[in-house]
Amino acid sequence: MPGTEVDVVVIGMGPGGEDVGARLARAGLSVVGVDARLVGGECPYYACVPTKMMIRATDALGEAARVDTLAGSASVRRDWAPVATRIREEATDDWDDTVAVDRFTGTGGEFVRGSGRITAPREVTVSTADGARVFRARRGIVLNTGTDPAVPAIDGLAETPYWTNRDAVAVEEVPGSLVVLGGGPVGCELAQVFARFGAAVTIVQHADRLLPGDEPEAGELLADTFEAEGITVRTGMSAARVRYDGGRFAVKLDNGEELAVDRLLVAAGRRTDLAALGVGAVGLPEDVRGVDTDERMRAADGLWAIGDITGRGAFTHVSMYQARIAAADILGEDGAETADYRAVPRVTFTDPEVGSVGLTEEAARAKGITVRTGLSEIPSSSRGFIHKVGNKGFVKLVEDAERGVLVGATSVGPTGGEVLGALVVAVHAEVPTTTLRRMIYAYPTFHRAIEDALNNLA
Ligand SMILES: Cc1cc2nc3c(=O)[nH]c(=O)nc-3n(C[C@H](O)[C@H](O)[C@H](O)COP(=O)(O)OP(=O)(O)OC[C@H]3O[C@@H](n4cnc5c(N)ncnc54)[C@H](O)[C@@H]3O)c2cc1C
Numbered sequence: 001m002p003g004t005e006v007d008v009v010v011i012g013m014g015p016g017g018e019d020v021g022a023r024l025a026r027a028g029l030s031v032v033g034v035d036a037r038l039v040g041g042e043c044p045y046y047a048c049v050p051t052k053m054m055i056r057a058t059d060a061l062g063e064a065a066r067v068d069t070l071a072g073s074a075s076v077r078r079d080w081a082p083v084a085t086r087i088r089e090e091a092t093d094d095w096d097d098t099v100a101v102d103r104f105t106g107t108g109g110e111f112v113r114g115s116g117r118i119t120a121p122r123e124v125t126v127s128t129a130d131g132a133r134v135f136r137a138r139r140g141i142v143l144n145t146g147t148d149p150a151v152p153a154i155d156g157l158a159e160t161p162y163w164t165n166r167d168a169v170a171v172e173e174v175p176g177s178l179v180v181l182g183g184g185p186v187g188c189e190l191a192q193v194f195a196r197f198g199a200a201v202t203i204v205q206h207a208d209r210l211l212p213g214d215e216p217e218a219g220e221l222l223a224d225t226f227e228a229e230g231i232t233v234r235t236g237m238s239a240a241r242v243r244y245d246g247g248r249f250a251v252k253l254d255n256g257e258e259l260a261v262d263r264l265l266v267a268a269g270r271r272t273d274l275a276a277l278g279v280g281a282v283g284l285p286e287d288v289r290g291v292d293t294d295e296r297m298r299a300a301d302g303l304w305a306i307g308d309i310t311g312r313g314a315f316t317h318v319s320m321y322q323a324r325i326a327a328a329d330i331l332g333e334d335g336a337e338t339a340d341y342r343a344v345p346r347v348t349f350t351d352p353e354v355g356s357v358g359l360t361e362e363a364a365r366a367k368g369i370t371v372r373t374g375l376s377e378i379p380s381s382s383r384g385f386i387h388k389v390g391n392k393g394f395v396k397l398v399e400d401a402e403r404g405v406l407v408g409a410t411s412v413g414p415t416g417g418e419v420l421g422a423l424v425v426a427v428h429a430e431v432p433t434t435t436l437r438r439m440i441y442a443y444p445t446f447h448r449a450i451e452d453a454l455n456n457l458a
């Protein structure tokens, strides 16, 4: 089939794909951006932005519930309508990407809506509504195709109208009861949102704790907080069978317990389909989860990969970081930066927020690092004492004792994600812990708990 010659084809216009495409187009390259769904990807339409709008509302409800302890009394009439309206009108333009497409074409790029597949080195075939189009990319291809929700092979589940994150962000009404399958970041954030808006929520988590990628203290604290708010947490368990009778879900757990609920949210991780992307055409394995890249985001000759498929942290900030690096490499910039994942920050926006950077204690020990840890509790800090209700949290530091630098840190608490900022600098810049101990920490801030944790390193 005759093809159109261009410089670069970007398959998948997630946050990183849109960014790399725009950078290359602005630099004067001819760039074709391809997306099967919406330009901007999961983050603005189905993930970060709408869920954080939900959480903004949920946090307001959480604080209102604390008025009785701190400032008299407050009575609140919960209403989901402002949340649904904000998501539809402010976050997603009713799931319309015209603004994003215009933003990209405004840089000089061409946008093609359709499903892209690598059909030969430097060749992409796009299935569009009007048939197939072939592009030959002189410089190469950038893959930013992200992930889809994984749906576990549970008896009966596939035949039911379960929700994934893509359905959950579009709900107009909060269900009366909900099972959330999965206790990772998606499950934890959305469980608390729907529970605070009145749903009776049960989290069914296969791993032995919530947020298993974080320090165990974080998952334990979150489980205690959730239980105190009325969320049922079942860990070390999955569903054995799911049925839907046209109105309600019957979810039978591994332990035989049967839950009857209005809705079921599947938040059990993500999946990729590398065979559908045709990466075998450039010699890469297709039966694996992700695409390996070097420090310049190169995956093969004429192929760069960025974002969730690289397995370096499924976060928008990682995708955008990698986009910057890939763009510099494609443009052949002198002295271009290379990827460094020692200080990848992650924040789960529950109340309390769970922020982490770098290695957990377990991961550091597994790497053979001589570890010292230091922990301080937010409630016993001055600010925690003043804050009173809603003050649960801690700062945990993981030090490479031989080098005297932090290799990981966790900050849980009110504004835990913001407190994390200082810790990201410490891990990224390898600031000696002796230097961190000699700093002045403003009184009475939440981040002053970092100083206490430093003094507790042992
Ligand atoms: C509920 C939820 C909440 C989240 N909250 C946060 C958060 O608060 N902060 C954060 O940093 N991260 C968050 N994330 C993760 C974040 O959404 C992703 O890391 C982010 O979207 C970056 O993904 P990406 O760049 O790999 O691509 P994606 O955003 O996944 O986009 C990939 C794009 O590729 C397209 N595509 C796929 N295959 C093809 C193909 N063959 N041809 C053409 N197009 C294709 C898709 O249509 C999609 O538009 C959240 C995720 C979820 C699910």
Ligand SMILES: NC(=O)c1ccc[n+]([C@@H]2O[C@H](COP(=O)([O-])OP(=O)(O)OC[C@H]3O[C@@H](n4cnc5c(N)ncnc54)[C@H](O)[C@@H]3O)[C@@H](O)[C@H]2O)c1
Residues within 6 Å of the ligand: 152, 181, 182, 183, 184, 185, 186, 187, 189, 204, 205, 206, 207, 211, 212, 237, 238, 239, 267, 268, 269, 270, 313, 314, 315, 346, 347, 348, 349
């Ligand atoms: N605030 C944020 O930055 C944010 C928020 C949400 C998601 N994310 C990103 O999106 C990614 C995906 O999040 P996620 O929570 O969907 O995935 P995840 O893989 O992090 O967690 C999924 C959880 O589901 C559990 N699980 C798997 N199969 C199960 C089953 N059959 N029954 C019960 N539980 C089961 C697993 O034990 C796991 O802990 C995350 O890794 C994160 O990087 C980020």
